[in-house]
Amino acid sequence: MDLALLRTFVTVHRAGSFTRAAALLGLSQPAVTSQIRTLERQLGRPLFLRQARGVTPTTIGDELAHKAAPHLDALVEIAESGLEEDSSLRTLHLAGPPEFTAERALPVLTELAGDDGQSFALRASFGTAEETLEGLAAGHHDLAISTVRPRGALLLATALCDEEHVLVAAPRWAERIGPGALRRTGRSVLEQVPVIEVHESLPFVSRYWASVFDSRPVTPGTVIVPDLRAVLACAAAGAGLAVLPRYLCAAALERGDVITLHEPTVPPLRTYFLVVRTGTLAMPHIARAYERLQQAATGWC
Numbered sequence: 001m002d003l004a005l006l007r008t009f010v011t012v013h014r015a016g017s018f019t020r021a022a023a024l025l026g027l028s029q030p031a032v033t034s035q036i037r038t039l040e041r042q043l044g045r046p047l048f049l050r051q052a053r054g055v056t057p058t059t060i061g062d063e064l065a066h067k068a069a070p071h072l073d074a075l076v077e078i079a080e081s082g083l084e085e086d087s088s089l090r091t092l093h094l095a096g097p098p099e100f101t102a103e104r105a106l107p108v109l110t111e112l113a114g115d116d117g118q119s120f121a122l123r124a125s126f127g128t129a130e131e132t133l134e135g136l137a138a139g140h141h142d143l144a145i146s147t148v149r150p151r152g153a154l155l156l157a158t159a160l161c162d163e164e165h166v167l168v169a170a171p172r173w174a175e176r177i178g179p180g181a182l183r184r185t186g187r188s189v190l191e192q193v194p195v196i197e198v199h200e201s202l203p204f205v206s207r208y209w210a211s212v213f214d215s216r217p218v219t220p221g222t223v224i225v226p227d228l229r230a231v232l233a234c235a236a237a238g239a240g241l242a243v244l245p246r247y248l249c250a251a252a253l254e255r256g257d258v259i260t261l262h263e264p265t266v267p268p269l270r271t272y273f274l275v276v277r278t279g280t281l282a283m284p285h286i287a288r289a290y291e292r293l294q295q296a297a298t299g300w301c
Contacts, residue, residue, distance in 0.1 A: 003075075006068050008035040009047065013065040014154035014278055015137070017054035024138055024154075054152075073279040090285040091121040095135055096145030098126035099228040099248060100163075100272060105145055108296040109289055120285040136275060142286050144275040145293075156281075157273040161297040163245040165208055165268040168258040169193060170238040177261075187213045190261070194222035194240030196231050204228075204243040211268040232258070245270075247300065 012021040012032065022029045040047050047061035057065065096105060106124060113122050127135065129148040136144040137154055149157045177189055187209070195205055195217065202221055209217045223239045225231055232249050235242040236257040252258045274293055281287045 002039075003072075005035050005039045005042075007072055008032055009039055009061075010065055010069045010072055011154075012036060012048065012055065013057055013061060013069075014152065016056075016152040016154070020054075020137075020152070020154075069279055070282070073282065090283075091123055092143065092285050092289050093141045094122065094124045094143050094145075094289070095127060095132045095141040096124075097129070097132075097147065099245070101126060101145060103248065104296075104300060105293060108292055112288060112292055120289070133275065136277060139277070142276070142280065142283075143289055143293075146273050146275050147270055149271075149273050150275060153278060155275050156278050157275045158294070160272045160274045160293065161300045162269045162271050163247060163300075165204065165243050165270065166246050166249060166253075167208060167212075167241060167243055167261045168235055168249055168253070169241040169261055170236060171256065171259050172238055173241065174259055174261060187215065190241065191218050193219070195219050196223040196225070196234045196240045196242040197221045198224070198226050198228060198231060200224055205241075207270075208243040208268050211266075212262070212264045243268075 008021065008025060008027075011024055012018060015021040015024060018029050018032050018036070022032045025032065036047065043060070043064075045060045046058050047064065048055040048057055092109070094101070094105065094109065101124060106122075109122055113119050125135070125141070129146045132141070132144045132146050133148065133150050133155065135141045137150075145160065146157070173193055177193070195202065197203070197205055200221055202217055205217050209215055223231075223234050225234065228244060228248055231242045232244055232252060234240070235244070235249075236252055241261060246253075249258060253260065274290060274297075276286060276290060281290060
Protein backbone atom coordinates (compact mmCIF):
# COMPACT_ATOMS: atom_id res chain seq x y z
CA MET A 1 0.00 0.00 0.00
CA ASP A 2 1.34 3.45 -0.97
CA LEU A 3 2.47 5.39 2.11
CA ALA A 4 1.56 8.65 0.39
CA LEU A 5 -2.05 7.48 0.15
CA LEU A 6 -2.03 6.53 3.83
CA ARG A 7 -0.56 9.90 4.79
CA THR A 8 -3.31 11.68 2.86
CA PHE A 9 -5.94 9.42 4.41
CA VAL A 10 -4.75 10.06 7.98
CA THR A 11 -4.62 13.81 7.34
CA VAL A 12 -8.20 13.81 6.03
CA HIS A 13 -9.31 11.66 8.98
CA ARG A 14 -7.78 14.11 11.47
CA ALA A 15 -8.87 17.25 9.63
CA GLY A 16 -12.42 16.06 8.93
CA SER A 17 -12.35 17.78 5.55
CA PHE A 18 -10.79 17.27 2.13
CA THR A 19 -10.32 21.03 1.81
CA ARG A 20 -8.58 21.33 5.15
CA ALA A 21 -6.39 18.29 4.45
CA ALA A 22 -5.41 19.67 1.06
CA ALA A 23 -4.20 22.89 2.68
CA LEU A 24 -2.19 20.98 5.30
CA LEU A 25 -0.61 18.70 2.69
CA GLY A 26 0.07 21.43 0.14
CA LEU A 27 -2.07 19.62 -2.45
CA SER A 28 -5.12 20.59 -4.44
CA GLN A 29 -8.49 19.35 -3.24
CA PRO A 30 -9.02 17.26 -6.43
CA ALA A 31 -5.65 15.57 -5.77
CA VAL A 32 -6.69 14.67 -2.23
CA THR A 33 -10.07 13.41 -3.45
CA SER A 34 -8.35 11.31 -6.12
CA GLN A 35 -5.94 9.76 -3.61
CA ILE A 36 -8.74 8.84 -1.21
CA ARG A 37 -10.74 7.27 -4.05
CA THR A 38 -7.67 5.28 -5.11
CA LEU A 39 -7.23 3.98 -1.58
CA GLU A 40 -10.91 3.12 -1.31
CA ARG A 41 -10.68 1.16 -4.59
CA GLN A 42 -7.64 -0.71 -3.33
CA LEU A 43 -9.42 -1.65 -0.11
CA GLY A 44 -12.78 -2.22 -1.75
CA ARG A 45 -14.53 -0.31 1.03
CA PRO A 46 -15.60 3.32 1.56
CA LEU A 47 -13.47 5.19 4.11
CA PHE A 48 -15.49 8.39 4.46
CA LEU A 49 -19.08 9.55 4.24
CA ARG A 50 -19.31 12.83 2.34
CA GLN A 51 -21.41 15.47 4.08
CA ALA A 52 -22.33 19.11 3.47
CA ARG A 53 -19.55 20.19 5.80
CA GLY A 54 -16.55 17.92 5.60
CA VAL A 55 -16.47 14.15 5.87
CA THR A 56 -17.16 11.54 8.55
CA PRO A 57 -15.09 8.34 8.68
CA THR A 58 -16.82 5.01 8.25
CA THR A 59 -16.17 2.19 10.70
CA ILE A 60 -13.52 0.84 8.35
CA GLY A 61 -12.03 4.33 8.07
CA ASP A 62 -11.79 4.68 11.84
CA GLU A 63 -10.21 1.24 12.14
CA LEU A 64 -7.61 1.98 9.46
CA ALA A 65 -6.75 5.34 11.03
CA HIS A 66 -6.34 3.72 14.43
CA LYS A 67 -3.89 1.19 12.98
CA ALA A 68 -2.00 3.42 10.56
CA ALA A 69 -1.67 6.79 12.31
CA PRO A 70 0.79 5.75 15.08
CA HIS A 71 3.13 4.17 12.52
CA LEU A 72 3.01 7.22 10.24
CA ASP A 73 3.69 9.48 13.22
CA ALA A 74 6.65 7.28 14.12
CA LEU A 75 8.05 7.64 10.60
CA VAL A 76 7.68 11.43 10.85
CA GLU A 77 9.50 11.30 14.19
CA ILE A 78 12.38 9.36 12.61
CA ALA A 79 12.56 11.77 9.68
CA GLU A 80 12.50 14.84 11.91
CA SER A 81 15.11 13.48 14.30
CA GLY A 82 17.38 12.90 11.33
CA LEU A 83 17.27 16.64 10.62
CA GLU A 84 18.68 17.54 14.01
CA GLU A 85 22.40 18.21 14.18
CA ASP A 86 22.43 16.37 17.50
CA SER A 87 19.76 13.67 17.66
CA SER A 88 20.05 13.59 21.45
CA LEU A 89 18.79 17.17 21.68
CA ARG A 90 15.32 17.60 20.21
CA THR A 91 13.87 20.99 19.36
CA LEU A 92 10.49 22.03 20.73
CA HIS A 93 8.67 24.55 18.57
CA LEU A 94 6.21 26.55 20.67
CA ALA A 95 3.68 29.12 19.46
CA GLY A 96 1.19 31.33 21.26
CA PRO A 97 0.10 34.89 22.05
CA PRO A 98 3.13 37.10 22.75
CA GLU A 99 2.32 38.31 26.26
CA PHE A 100 1.10 35.06 27.80
CA THR A 101 3.80 33.03 26.12
CA ALA A 102 6.54 35.42 27.24
CA GLU A 103 5.27 35.98 30.79
CA ARG A 104 3.95 32.52 31.62
CA ALA A 105 5.04 29.72 29.31
CA LEU A 106 8.62 30.55 28.38
CA PRO A 107 9.94 30.94 31.96
CA VAL A 108 8.55 27.48 32.73
CA LEU A 109 9.86 25.78 29.61
CA THR A 110 13.32 27.31 29.75
CA GLU A 111 13.72 25.50 33.07
CA LEU A 112 13.49 22.27 31.06
CA ALA A 113 16.04 23.40 28.49
CA GLY A 114 18.93 22.89 30.91
CA ASP A 115 21.70 20.33 30.63
CA ASP A 116 20.06 17.45 32.51
CA GLY A 117 20.25 14.71 29.95
CA GLN A 118 16.57 15.11 29.01
CA SER A 119 16.68 18.66 27.77
CA PHE A 120 15.48 20.07 24.47
CA ALA A 121 16.23 23.12 22.40
CA LEU A 122 13.41 25.67 22.38
CA ARG A 123 12.10 27.85 19.58
CA ALA A 124 9.15 30.19 20.12
CA SER A 125 6.98 32.22 17.79
CA PHE A 126 4.11 34.58 18.46
CA GLY A 127 0.84 35.01 16.61
CA THR A 128 -2.92 35.22 16.74
CA ALA A 129 -4.98 32.17 17.69
CA GLU A 130 -5.80 31.54 14.03
CA GLU A 131 -2.17 31.83 12.92
CA THR A 132 -0.97 29.65 15.78
CA LEU A 133 -3.45 26.82 15.16
CA GLU A 134 -2.88 26.92 11.40
CA GLY A 135 0.86 26.63 11.97
CA LEU A 136 0.41 23.77 14.43
CA ALA A 137 -1.87 21.87 12.05
CA ALA A 138 0.62 22.36 9.22
CA GLY A 139 3.46 20.98 11.34
CA HIS A 140 5.35 24.24 11.83
CA HIS A 141 4.89 24.04 15.63
CA ASP A 142 4.87 21.17 18.11
CA LEU A 143 2.89 22.83 20.88
CA ALA A 144 0.54 25.80 20.84
CA ILE A 145 -1.19 27.99 23.38
CA SER A 146 -4.46 29.37 22.08
CA THR A 147 -7.51 31.26 23.31
CA VAL A 148 -9.60 29.33 20.77
CA ARG A 149 -10.45 25.63 21.13
CA PRO A 150 -9.84 23.97 17.75
CA ARG A 151 -12.40 21.72 16.13
CA GLY A 152 -11.91 18.34 14.52
CA ALA A 153 -9.71 15.37 15.30
CA LEU A 154 -6.47 16.81 13.92
CA LEU A 155 -5.68 18.85 17.03
CA LEU A 156 -6.03 17.87 20.69
CA ALA A 157 -6.82 20.73 23.10
CA THR A 158 -6.80 20.80 26.90
CA ALA A 159 -7.97 23.76 28.99
CA LEU A 160 -4.86 25.25 30.59
CA CYS A 161 -6.08 28.15 32.76
CA ASP A 162 -8.44 31.11 32.92
CA GLU A 163 -7.28 34.71 33.02
CA GLU A 164 -9.32 37.46 34.68
CA HIS A 165 -9.72 40.73 32.80
CA VAL A 166 -9.46 43.99 34.75
CA LEU A 167 -10.53 47.53 33.81
CA VAL A 168 -7.64 49.83 34.76
CA ALA A 169 -6.34 53.37 34.33
CA ALA A 170 -3.78 55.69 35.90
CA PRO A 171 -4.88 57.17 39.27
CA ARG A 172 -5.47 60.62 37.78
CA TRP A 173 -8.37 59.29 35.71
CA ALA A 174 -10.10 57.93 38.80
CA GLU A 175 -9.60 61.31 40.44
CA ARG A 176 -11.05 63.11 37.40
CA ILE A 177 -14.07 60.79 37.26
CA GLY A 178 -14.59 61.10 41.00
CA PRO A 179 -15.06 58.40 43.64
CA GLY A 180 -18.19 56.33 43.20
CA ALA A 181 -19.07 58.00 39.88
CA LEU A 182 -19.30 54.68 38.03
CA ARG A 183 -21.75 53.31 40.60
CA ARG A 184 -23.86 56.45 40.47
CA THR A 185 -23.97 57.18 36.76
CA GLY A 186 -23.12 53.84 35.21
CA ARG A 187 -20.80 53.14 32.30
CA SER A 188 -21.51 56.54 30.63
CA VAL A 189 -18.92 58.13 32.91
CA LEU A 190 -16.27 56.02 31.20
CA GLU A 191 -17.05 57.54 27.81
CA GLN A 192 -14.98 60.60 28.73
CA VAL A 193 -11.86 58.45 29.17
CA PRO A 194 -9.67 57.61 26.13
CA VAL A 195 -9.27 53.94 25.28
CA ILE A 196 -6.00 52.04 24.85
CA GLU A 197 -6.19 48.78 22.90
CA VAL A 198 -4.30 46.24 20.82
CA HIS A 199 -6.51 46.63 17.74
CA GLU A 200 -8.97 49.08 16.21
CA SER A 201 -11.78 46.58 16.84
CA LEU A 202 -11.22 46.97 20.62
CA PRO A 203 -11.28 43.22 21.36
CA PHE A 204 -10.54 43.42 25.10
CA VAL A 205 -12.69 46.47 25.85
CA SER A 206 -15.57 45.14 23.74
CA ARG A 207 -15.48 41.77 25.50
CA TYR A 208 -15.44 43.49 28.90
CA TRP A 209 -18.32 45.85 28.02
CA ALA A 210 -20.43 42.96 26.69
CA SER A 211 -19.81 40.82 29.76
CA VAL A 212 -20.08 43.47 32.48
CA PHE A 213 -22.31 46.19 31.03
CA ASP A 214 -24.22 44.16 28.40
CA SER A 215 -23.41 46.84 25.83
CA ARG A 216 -20.81 47.97 23.33
CA PRO A 217 -18.15 50.62 24.03
CA VAL A 218 -18.85 54.04 22.57
CA THR A 219 -15.42 55.66 22.78
CA PRO A 220 -13.10 54.73 19.88
CA GLY A 221 -9.54 53.67 20.47
CA THR A 222 -7.19 56.60 21.10
CA VAL A 223 -3.96 54.61 21.41
CA ILE A 224 -3.61 51.33 19.48
CA VAL A 225 -0.51 49.22 20.15
CA PRO A 226 -0.28 45.50 19.23
CA ASP A 227 1.07 44.27 22.56
CA LEU A 228 -0.66 44.17 25.95
CA ARG A 229 2.57 45.08 27.70
CA ALA A 230 2.67 48.29 25.70
CA VAL A 231 -1.01 48.86 26.53
CA LEU A 232 -0.13 48.62 30.22
CA ALA A 233 2.76 51.06 29.82
CA CYS A 234 0.47 53.56 28.07
CA ALA A 235 -2.20 53.18 30.75
CA ALA A 236 0.35 53.76 33.52
CA ALA A 237 1.51 56.87 31.65
CA GLY A 238 -2.03 58.23 31.81
CA ALA A 239 -3.11 57.74 28.20
CA GLY A 240 -6.52 56.34 29.15
CA LEU A 241 -8.31 53.19 30.29
CA ALA A 242 -7.48 49.64 29.29
CA VAL A 243 -8.73 46.12 29.89
CA LEU A 244 -5.86 43.84 30.81
CA PRO A 245 -5.28 40.33 32.16
CA ARG A 246 -4.82 40.53 35.93
CA TYR A 247 -1.58 38.51 35.83
CA LEU A 248 -0.08 41.11 33.49
CA CYS A 249 -0.99 44.18 35.53
CA ALA A 250 -0.85 42.73 39.07
CA ALA A 251 2.53 44.29 39.86
CA ALA A 252 1.47 47.67 38.45
CA LEU A 253 -1.71 47.54 40.54
CA GLU A 254 0.32 46.75 43.65
CA ARG A 255 2.68 49.66 42.98
CA GLY A 256 -0.21 52.00 42.28
CA ASP A 257 0.89 52.73 38.71
CA VAL A 258 -2.64 51.88 37.64
CA ILE A 259 -5.81 51.30 39.64
CA THR A 260 -8.94 49.27 39.06
CA LEU A 261 -11.82 51.41 37.82
CA HIS A 262 -14.51 48.79 38.38
CA GLU A 263 -14.88 45.56 40.37
CA PRO A 264 -17.73 43.54 38.82
CA THR A 265 -19.33 40.77 40.84
CA VAL A 266 -18.42 38.28 38.13
CA PRO A 267 -15.24 39.36 36.35
CA PRO A 268 -14.79 38.51 32.66
CA LEU A 269 -12.60 35.47 32.06
CA ARG A 270 -10.76 34.11 29.04
CA THR A 271 -9.62 30.50 28.76
CA TYR A 272 -6.27 29.40 27.38
CA PHE A 273 -5.91 26.00 25.73
CA LEU A 274 -2.82 23.86 25.34
CA VAL A 275 -2.93 22.28 21.89
CA VAL A 276 -0.96 19.55 20.12
CA ARG A 277 -1.45 17.52 16.98
CA THR A 278 -3.16 14.24 17.75
CA GLY A 279 -0.61 11.51 18.37
CA THR A 280 2.41 13.75 18.99
CA LEU A 281 2.31 13.38 22.78
CA ALA A 282 4.07 10.08 22.13
CA MET A 283 7.19 12.16 21.49
CA PRO A 284 8.99 12.55 24.85
CA HIS A 285 10.10 16.18 24.47
CA ILE A 286 6.59 17.32 23.55
CA ALA A 287 5.00 15.27 26.33
CA ARG A 288 7.46 16.65 28.88
CA ALA A 289 6.75 20.26 27.94
CA TYR A 290 3.01 19.59 27.83
CA GLU A 291 2.98 18.09 31.33
CA ARG A 292 5.20 20.83 32.77
CA LEU A 293 2.93 23.59 31.48
CA GLN A 294 -0.11 21.84 32.92
CA GLN A 295 1.61 21.56 36.30
CA ALA A 296 2.63 25.22 36.29
CA ALA A 297 -0.86 26.36 35.27
CA THR A 298 -2.33 25.16 38.56
CA GLY A 299 -0.64 28.17 40.15
CA TRP A 300 -1.73 30.62 37.45
CA CYS A 301 -5.50 30.44 37.94
